[in-house]
Amino acid sequence: MSHELRNDPSLLERQQARMKWQQQKQQSFFNASDHTMQNMFSTSMPLAQTNETFTGLLSGHNGLDIVKPDPGLMEDWAGFGDHLSYGYMNQNSIMPLGADQSFVHGNSVSVSTSVTVSVSPKKRKADKGQSLEVVTEKEKKLKGCAEEGDSKITHQNSNNSDKATGDNKSSNSKGASTNTSSKDKSKVSEVQKPDYIHVRARRGQATDSHSLAERVRREKISERMKYLQDLVPGCNKITGKAGMLDEIINYVQSLQKQVEFLSMKLATVNPELDFNIDNVFAKEMFQPSTSEFQGLGCTSETPNPAYFQLNSLDQVYCGLDMGINSAEMALRRSLTAPMSIPETFMDSSCFNVISSNLSPSFFQL
Amino acid sequence: MHTSSKLKKEFFKKWMQGLQICCSSKKQMNIMERKKKIKLSSDIAMASAKMTPTSWSNALISNAKKCEQDTVLVDKLIGPQSQLKLQKTSNKMISFHNRVQCKKVLKRSCNYAAKKTKRMGDSRKNLATIIAKRLVKKRTKVLKRLVPGGESLDEFSLIKEALDYILSLKVQVDVMRSVVNATEVVLNGDNLMKSV
Numbered sequence: 001m002s003h004e005l006r007n008d009p010s011l012l013e014r015q016q017a018r019m020k021w022q023q024q025k026q027q028s029f030f031n032a033s034d035h036t037m038q039n040m041f042s043t044s045m046p047l048a049q050t051n052e053t054f055t056g057l058l059s060g061h062n063g064l065d066i067v068k069p070d071p072g073l074m075e076d077w078a079g080f081g082d083h084l085s086y087g088y089m090n091q092n093s094i095m096p097l098g099a100d101q102s103f104v105h106g107n108s109v110s111v112s113t114s115v116t117v118s119v120s121p122k123k124r125k126a127d128k129g130q131s132l133e134v135v136t137e138k139e140k141k142l143k144g145c146a147e148e149g150d151s152k153i154t155h156q157n158s159n160n161s162d163k164a165t166g167d168n169k170s171s172n173s174k175g176a177s178t179n180t181s182s183k184d185k186s187k188v189s190e191v192q193k194p195d196y197i198h199v200r201a202r203r204g205q206a207t208d209s210h211s212l213a214e215r216v217r218r219e220k221i222s223e224r225m226k227y228l229q230d231l232v233p234g235c236n237k238i239t240g241k242a243g244m245l246d247e248i249i250n251y252v253q254s255l256q257k258q259v260e261f262l263s264m265k266l267a268t269v270n271p272e273l274d275f276n277i278d279n280v281f282a283k284e285m286f287q288p289s290t291s292e293f294q295g296l297g298c299t300s301e302t303p304n305p306a307y308f309q310l311n312s313l314d315q316v317y318c319g320l321d322m323g324i325n326s327a328e329m330a331l332r333r334s335l336t337a338p339m340s341i342p343e344t345f346m347d348s349s350c351f352n353v354i355s356s357n358l359s360p361s362f363f364q365l
Numbered sequence: 366m367h368t369s370s371k372l373k374k375e376f377f378k379k380w381m382q383g384l385q386i387c388c389s390s391k392k393q394m395n396i397m398e399r400k401k402k403i404k405l406s407s408d409i410a411m412a413s414a415k416m417t418p419t420s421w422s423n424a425l426i427s428n429a430k431k432c433e434q435d436t437v438l439v440d441k442l443i444g445p446q447s448q449l450k451l452q453k454t455s456n457k458m459i460s461f462h463n464r465v466q467c468k469k470v471l472k473r474s475c476n477y478a479a480k481k482t483k484r485m486g487d488s489r490k491n492l493a494t495i496i497a498k499r500l501v502k503k504r505t506k507v508l509k510r511l512v513p514g515g516e517s518l519d520e521f522s523l524i525k526e527a528l529d530y531i532l533s534l535k536v537q538v539d540v541m542r543s544v545v546n547a548t549e550v551v552l553n554g555d556n557l558m559k560s561v
Contacts, residue, residue: 217521224524231531242497245504248527252511255534260404262541267399269548 372414372536379410380540405429411537424514 205211225244229235232251238244383406412425508523509515512530515523 220521221524224521224528228524228528228531231528240497242500242504245501245508248531249504249507249511252508252527252531252534255531255538256511258538259407259534259541260400262538262545263404263407264396264400265545266403266541266548267396269545269552270399 369532369536372533373540375414376407376410376536377540377544379414380407383407383410407537407541411533428513 205215221241225241228244228248229238232247235244235247238247384403386406408425409429412423505520505523508527509518512523512527515526518526
């Protein structure tokens with residue numbers, strides 16, 4: 001199996017090759033994502049509204065930086081409609097929904113149709129109070145006489161086959177059909193305890209509860225796959241589930257191996273696990289002090305403005321990276337100007353501390 | 366990007382703490398042990414640096430705790446509050462896991478009988494879908510093995526966990542790489558100093 005973890009003796013070479021590949025892919029990915037971001041800003045209002053749903057979903061994810069490309073995803077999904085099993089962007093279904101705008105909240109935008117059904121229950125529960133009456137009417141009716149209701153609805157709305165299943169979890173219905181709800185005011189009851197997902201069956205599709213539940217499940221999964229496409233570089237062209245999973249597996253494996261390789265490298269570089277160096281670096285970088293940068297900046301004039309900008313953002317990793325860059329710059333300059341080496345190294349405070357920390361560990365090599 | 370940089374800070378702090386704890390014991394370690402310590406502390410730091418604990422992070426921590434030598438390190442890193450949460454969730458997960466296993470065994474035995482009869486009259490389309498499903502199943506199995514704590518998850522939450530896990534792995538790799546670069550540069554600088 002190609003997926004099984006291999007223990008290669010030539011780990012280093014593979015890791016280097018992999019890291020290069022990753023970087024290349026990331027670069028190409030970022031180029032691609034820039035395009036999607038441009039697309040995003042030109043989308044129409046309804047698509048922008050779906051931002052809310054996605055932010056609601058993404059708030060559960062830590063460090064997910066893909067909030068922005070999501071509306072761009074919506075456009076892509078239109079193109080993907082052929083691949084996915086449900087008839088997305090069914091023009092017939094959009095028309096009558098316009099009439100039901102009164103029931104539509106910020107979340108359940110009509111354009112996104114079946115997609116937003118499965119979006120996080122948290123957001124929907126917030127709005128539940130508003131449309132509770134309508135929802136309960138519909139739920140009661142459909143629970144009571146499921147199949148009868150189906151046929152009625154299909155007769156009445158020939159274009160739009162509305163249906164809600166009583167099977168699964170929460171949310172509000174989108175655009176409850178006004179015709180049927182008016183009939184069922186007699187069946188208004190108290191609040192339902194279990195939550196239901198209201199699914200709209202697309203035209204010409206099976207309406208029994210099992211297949212609808214299946215469809216909801218599939219939609220959830222394909223939605224998640226979209227997010228993963230953003231994360232995993234090079235996945236934009238692959239559309240099938242199996243291929244996507246393959247890519248994900250490869251990526252996770254390569255990341256794990258990178259971690260192993262890097263920890264091995266750290267172990268070799270640091271003979272005594274003496275990470276005081278890095279502690280010093282980190283402490284220097286954590287403080288938003290420009291002093292050490294000025295100290296280093298005297299050796300390299302041009303990158304100075306860049307240092308100060310990054311410092312104002314107060315991010316450690318920019319600091320750490322810039323520290324590395326500045327150190328490299330200092331080294332290069334010192335190579336060309338050997339006279340100034342002692343001064344440059346002695347002036348900058350962090351190098352002082354670092355060198356004193358390093359020298360004992362170094363001699364033991 | 367802001368959330369990921371916060372995550373990086375958190376991870377870095379915790380990792381350095383963990384490493385300090387490791388090297389506070391003054392014994393000489395060979396390279397493999399060092400590497401293990403580094404990796405372990407980085408994994409635990411990653412798992413505990415998350416704002417909201419997820420399934421994989423809990424699984425990582427509980428796996429690490431099983432190994433006796435490392436429990437001290439783990440406990441120190443993750444802090445007191447999260448330990449309580451961890452116990453609760455790990456208990457839940459164990460029972461859930463058992464339930465899932467039983468269900469799976471039942472399912473498999475049923476499916477086996479059903480498959481035998483089904484294979485008689487298969488059209489091409491059905492074959493294709495069956496093959497596709499098999500592929501997907503195989504791959505989800507592999508993914509379950511990769512993501513820590515993924516064994517007891519259903520497909521949907523598995524993907525969610527994988528998402529999260531990928532993100533944190535990325536953060537881990539970035540941080541480690543920059544640390545490696547930093548130490549290399551500093552060491553080179555030291556070499557230069559000595560040669561002069």
